[in-house]
Amino acid sequence: MSASNAVAQRPPAQTGKVRKTTFNEGTGRLAALLLSPTLIVLVLVVVYPILSALRESLYTSGQRIDESGFVIKGSEFVGLDNYAAIFSGETGERFWNAFYNTTFFTVTCVVLETVLGVAMALVMHKAFKGRSIVRASILVPWAIPTVVSALLWKWIFQADGAANALLGTQILWSTEGWQSVLSVIVADTWKTAPFIGLLVLAGLQTIPDEVYEAAKVDGASPFQTFLKITLPLVKPALLVAVLFRILDTLRIFDLPFVLVGPNKQSVETLSILAYLEANQTRYGPAAAYATLLFLYVAVVAFVFVKLLGADVLGDAVQKKKSKKGKDRDSAPPGVAMGSAAGMSGVGSGV
């Protein structure tokens, strides 16, 4: 692949100017035309709803009874009342609880999944026998719908289920408390750690053997090699995978909703909270929760990209200037990107 890639990425540094072929002449308008269907659809199903949610969160909706006992239908502008309500009193407690749960799930699951995923990738990279079996089996948790895996783990964590039988305990897993939190974490980790492993493996395979040989000649210990060579070189692929996992887990819904159930304080996440509000036709508060979650996700993504410099666009962007010609070999970001996007889409229901 690296051979064809090197050909595919035309050296842009051939001439200082923009290379114009007949193929690329007058492409601005053509590009706009060809991209318009995709962009229009995305505006309709993503941008419009986000803005609409923002507007909606400033209104109350549904039926209410006014002071004189008449039923009011339709929405009424209430300014920031919905937000004020979220941050105060009992709803405030519920919101902060959901906020805490969401954050806790994200941090715990992503750390566990990353560590396990990297470990799996290292094992797969070393293994020469049974590689096709391991690759096939690693895709099984990924392909199982989250709802089905939630039910599967609910069954395993049943009072007289497999988990208690194996552990010799009598824990009521899917009730309120730490045990239900743990069951969600186990189920999420099971489903996504292998896929992180797959992405990291793709990154590992692009590291040339010479680098390791050089390290060996220089007398580096295996641990040093891992820390000083493997980790920095898979970092681009790993960062993108981790970013997508973080954003995915921040919107976690299916798993706690099906595995433990709605209205369970210990596993209620922001998505579940917003869903339950919408289900009660309280669209104003629901939209406010949804907007807050959106802002939270946006801030986390921004900070992550800024602080760690995750190359999200990766190989799909043609580098304006190739840095010391090094970019030509760096296939992993783009390669990982395709699959990371795949994971994000598939896991979007998590």
Next chain:
Amino acid sequence: MAMANDAPAKIDVKAAEAGPLRKYAPLLGVAIIVFYCLAPFYWMVVSALRRPTDQFENSIIPTTWSLTNFTDVFKPGTGFGRALLNSLLVAGTVTILTLIIGMVAAYTLARLEFRFKNVVLAIIITTSMFPGISLVIPLLKLFIDIKWINTYQAMIVPSLSFALPLAVWTLTTFFRQMPRELEQAAMVDGCTPAQAFYKVILPLAAPGVFTTAIITFIAAWNEFLIALSMINKKELQTANVVISQFTGASGRDQPFGSQMAAGVVVTIPLVIAVLIFQRRIVAGLTAGGVK
């Protein structure tokens, strides 16, 4: 997924000269990974194959094999068969729509040079990061107003929000891996750029497109939140929603046997597809290039 170049062509010198522990440690690791991935899945299959009366048995192999759970799932009244068709219809339509719209965009992004290209790429990748619930709530309200609740389009249209960025990204990387010389040769032979795409690139990119189709289909098939929010009529619910609300045909309060059977039915096609998709990806990466 650069799985093409992992064919066991290299010989690991270190493993060959090391002791037996070093030699077998990776094999042990592989066994652990396979067990980790497949044990819960195996448990689902085994639980589905027990008799409903043996449901709480914890033996590794069922004492009595039975397909009762599977026949239970498809009994009239569960609505599971219909739900499977609904899932297939929704996920299939989403996949086809996404491929048609996304392929043009992906090819444009992979090949044409224009201003704001990186901006467009950034926008597309950003849209895939938005939490589903933020989109579902306003769309739910909109669909109530335009009477789309309990229709297929109410599930299909919102699903494009995650399926389209996903497909555009995967396809862009696929198209980008194809050498530009292919189109140039086609155009030397007298093709227009559109013809070059249609007659040369598309057939060569078929494995990549097929792979994208499978990834998109799996994503749409696994969707839960949209289907749960937009539909409250049993006849239109997708398999995922129906399974999650399964009460079982025989009215047991914990129909885990039937749920596991339903889960197996929903999952097995995906697992088979993934196994095919594996080969396709390898073929896609090794085939469509100029030597």
